[in-house]
Amino acid sequence: MDEFSIGITISVLGIGVLFAALGLLTLVILLLSRLFRPVSKDEGEEKMVQDETEGLVSASQREKRPLVAAVAVAVSHLLAEEKKKAGLGQSLHKGPGKYWDRKAK
Amino acid sequence: MDEFSIGITISVLGIGVLFAALGLLTLVILLLSRLFRPVSKDEGEEKMVQDETEGLVSASQREKRPLVAAVAVAVSHLLAEEKKKAGLGQSLHKGPGKYWDRKAK
Amino acid sequence: MDEFSIGITISVLGIGVLFAALGLLTLVILLLSRLFRPVSKDEGEEKMVQDETEGLVSASQREKRPLVAAVAVAVSHLLAEEKKKAGLGQSLHKGPGKYWDRKAK
Amino acid sequence: MDIDNIWQLFQAPTLITWKMLVMLIAGGILIYLGIAKDYEPMLLIPIGFGALLTNLPLSGIAGEDGLLGVLYRIGIKTEIFPLLLFIGLGAMTDFGPLLENPKMALLGAAGHIGIFATLLLAIQLGFDIFEAGSIGVIGTMDGPTVIFVASKLSPEMLAPISVAAYSYMSLVPIIQPPIMKLLTTKKERLVRMTYSKQEVSKTTRVLFPIVVTLFVTLIAPVASPLIATIMFGNLLRESGVVDRLANAAKNEIANVTTIFLGLSIGATMTGEAFIRLETLYILLLGLFAFVMDMAGGVLFGKFLYLVTGGKFNPLIGSAGISAFPMSARVVQRVGQEYDYQNFLLMHAMGANTAGQLGSVIAGGLVLALLSGL
Amino acid sequence: MDIDNIWQLFQAPTLITWKMLVMLIAGGILIYLGIAKDYEPMLLIPIGFGALLTNLPLSGIAGEDGLLGVLYRIGIKTEIFPLLLFIGLGAMTDFGPLLENPKMALLGAAGHIGIFATLLLAIQLGFDIFEAGSIGVIGTMDGPTVIFVASKLSPEMLAPISVAAYSYMSLVPIIQPPIMKLLTTKKERLVRMTYSKQEVSKTTRVLFPIVVTLFVTLIAPVASPLIATIMFGNLLRESGVVDRLANAAKNEIANVTTIFLGLSIGATMTGEAFIRLETLYILLLGLFAFVMDMAGGVLFGKFLYLVTGGKFNPLIGSAGISAFPMSARVVQRVGQEYDYQNFLLMHAMGANTAGQLGSVIAGGLVLALLSGL
Amino acid sequence: MDIDNIWQLFQAPTLITWKMLVMLIAGGILIYLGIAKDYEPMLLIPIGFGALLTNLPLSGIAGEDGLLGVLYRIGIKTEIFPLLLFIGLGAMTDFGPLLENPKMALLGAAGHIGIFATLLLAIQLGFDIFEAGSIGVIGTMDGPTVIFVASKLSPEMLAPISVAAYSYMSLVPIIQPPIMKLLTTKKERLVRMTYSKQEVSKTTRVLFPIVVTLFVTLIAPVASPLIATIMFGNLLRESGVVDRLANAAKNEIANVTTIFLGLSIGATMTGEAFIRLETLYILLLGLFAFVMDMAGGVLFGKFLYLVTGGKFNPLIGSAGISAFPMSARVVQRVGQEYDYQNFLLMHAMGANTAGQLGSVIAGGLVLALLSGL
Ligand code: NA
């Protein structure tokens, strides 16, 4: 068999197996998803913070959230009276920003 | 000598040397502690922060403490007037939380 | 040739080439500096934050700057009225401190 | 001991050949692309610098026993470097978009048809079948896969093949849109799709890398190093209990390996290996593979458009490749060119994640099939 | 070049044996224990994954020249991995509780009597003396020590022995309380102890690792790698002037090594090596070693109770093992079950720290004694 | 199997020789200098600990197949460790002060004349020319350079040479001032200099490491590993687009390598290699090299004073060495002793940065010239 024919065989086979493999994956994912439905999401997230250090950091971040919220309230209150920077309030309503959700390294 | 007898010898010897070694360690520790009594503890701790980066970070954190304290005062003052969230003050009295003491990696 | 004479040759040669090399470097640096004059410095700095993660963090820090500024304003406002801690204002005028400029690792 | 030899030490500048000069320029271009154009700088800078070092006469660092030679023996010949990189990549990869939208999986296959088209074309151009396989694998657009496969099938072509892969990777946003537009009608591009994501449990996320490893290794055992390492990294990530290890994989291991991998690949860019007609062919064939991948994806998208009675937007097909998340973003952007209210991003992310997986499986399959010969 | 071979590539699924299936399940169980039960996940996940890879037919990653084989040769045969891990562990370990309370040191010896009891029992069951030594060393409850010793004395048993060690390690809180209660009277458990901690200077902290290295190396030179590496890491920590290095040891070195160590150990879990009657014996003997260690500690505690005229609480004896700080916490908890005002924690921490040290010395001694044969 | 051998296991203490005792004390002194005096603790602590381990009888960790032996083979013989360290150092080094003030470059040559003076003196004292070269290179005051060169030219002298280099490095602030004062007149010391720094573009910063690599490798190809690695690290730093890699180089790679390098160097400090008359000579010659370097710099400074008609302060000449930024600070301090308003720091920083570069080039040149013999 010449090289090109081998190439054809390999290509047909390769494409076939590739589609079969990814098709199989679809089925596997669907099956897994049926078998293991998600529990309440919060619970899931909490379980993911089992590493000790991470746990500490998140804990401290969680502790800070009320503080941050308080600051936000205070500042927006002040600024509402002073009306110095009209656009700022909006960013406050978005919440404390990405930083607080960032995973500590 | 059969294997079990060898095993007995090894066990007796092993346990003996193990106790001797850890007994010796007791003496070594007592000796070291006699010879090198601790100086003032604060001094020792300060010496441990000689790594340059660590030093910088702690310095910047120290700088921030007044700011944080100020914010806490401001917020609790505002909230005391507004009495919107009664429970929040408590967390503020605890201080700024673990985060500020966390060692930057 | 005896070893000392070889040593002399090597030393003369070594010192000569060493001076030549560093002299050449002077010229190279002068040439590079002529060819590539610095653009506005700010632009240069901005280009340096192209690493994706770094970018995200700085972005979040940038987002926080108005918040921090607002807090500073609020606190200094409150404190100006209460005049409780006279020295604090100064540190606020310096801005939010090193922490906000620190490169996230 | 002869003092006269000393003068020979300074003859290096006289030994520069024109091939070296060409390669020095090539190395400089790679560094330039990395720094000024931001084309995969993490790899192009070390590769370019390695190329400089290997094309200076008598250079001690580039020889067999120099640092670069040692790194090559330690990490490329043993295939350790690409595999370590894969552990890190696995720890960085979130397969969520695919798990939430598993119907997109087949697009990850369609987006790699270019590999085989290229393989056939390369044979026609006179490359032997192993070389043709390596060249085709440029179509995975996946650096470590390309290096792993090429270093097994055609180690003498490792340099141009991996340089092609890393250089083109950044061109995806430029190559993709015209192909998308050329192969689709306006009506097709305007198709809106509803998005109903399937919730994914942590158990599914954890079992996914394990099951994929088992299946793919059974289908193509020769490909197991590729899939197993990426899935191992992903398991560390998804387990949620070993963040220290997952971080070590995606930071320490990935960064250090990237430096060494880049330098060692660069060190293979000798004039002899590079300045040949084959290199030109490889570069062109690599581009062909990229184009055919995207075309394959779009055409498969059109097939789905037909099958679903017009409910599938074929633009999404072009995201079934490895360039994540670039490729999905391009789909979103092009989709919005025609209908600003059309949100294809989440679908495209699913296809793109499938493409990441498909690239590794496809590369592994080529290796497996050619190992059987 | 024969295209017919290609079909043979897909025969892998037909080559699965029942032993492989059993080991795949075993690997899955280890991963499950790591993730769901949080049993030493940093090691059981990589070990379990390595076991999966090594039990798939024709798997390219697990062979002699595959990644796992290379890692095994680089890191386990040369003993580099357990020793690097020890440098990291040393940098993590605070010997303060022992330095403040040096009288507790002997409990670190008593808590390792199980090693020798197990060694003798293993000989009776037909293991040769080197195998028996390796099995006994499971009683150190210390992963790197177990791997280091077993890979020297009985490399063919490395897999079951290290798996036993890591699996049981997490069971300490379950195994320990019944033993404590069984062997003590209520009166003994109620003994309160005053705590007068000895202030420790920085000089003492710095000299401690150096002196321990010198002494233990002189007593058992063969054991020097174990003790020297842990003490070197501790010196980096306590010196206070090289935090960069101490952090590198406890983070970069420890994490990366853990990944590689786990994978390579897992790769030794072949059906042939594992599915044997000996494995069952090893698992049972390992459990026996754990139980006897704690029993030894409690009994020595009872001896101290007698000697001190009832001033020593024997519960503390059970903390003279390597599982830190788990084991000390169990002592505190059990003590409080009987007297809520009884604070045994600081004493137990001293014993526990002594146990950490004792485990390494004990493991080293077994190696030293058996090397002499 | 002979149980009687067991007793022989405990004979280690009887095998201690006086040479071992001396070396144990030497190791202890190095650790003491590192911790208590803060003399290069990152290297002296690991070196000192390695020296302890290698001078304990029968010590398993220090033998050919022990951890230290393996590290030595992997990292010192192959020269990988010093070169990896250089990648990290390059990523840490800011060549800005030299780029802003390129006229200072020649001072980086003048500050290394001591190398050659020492080479000649060493030949006179009976060392062969390769040994003399290694000893001279102590005058680079640059650890990795010294280790790289000595392990090529005279591996049997590696231990005393590198210990001398690292020990003296911290003495620069003590050695430098008297030399500065001895060789200059008060009038010279009082010269004030205006500072006009040249703005440096990012392009210049990026091209600098590339151009230096090309030039130095062409001049002295044998020296390419040294200059190429430091410049590669610097390119990662200055490119600004691969901070992940630059950080990996200066943290992970540098820290881990430092630990291993120190231990392996320490392990070469055997009594046999160290307790010889040559070691005393080496220590004295190393000190001589340091002194002559600074003297050379000051004398060249006086030459510039003459040439410029008294506009150059010769004190700055003494900063043309590798000890950065110590040496520049000493210049500033001594300058202010005589004129509190005199700010020499920025000039001295330029000279000091040139000294960092000059040290590597000088070391490479010695290696290149002697390799030609
Ligand atoms: Na990919």
Ligand code: NA
């Ligand atoms: Na232990």
Ligand code: NA
């Ligand atoms: Na230097």
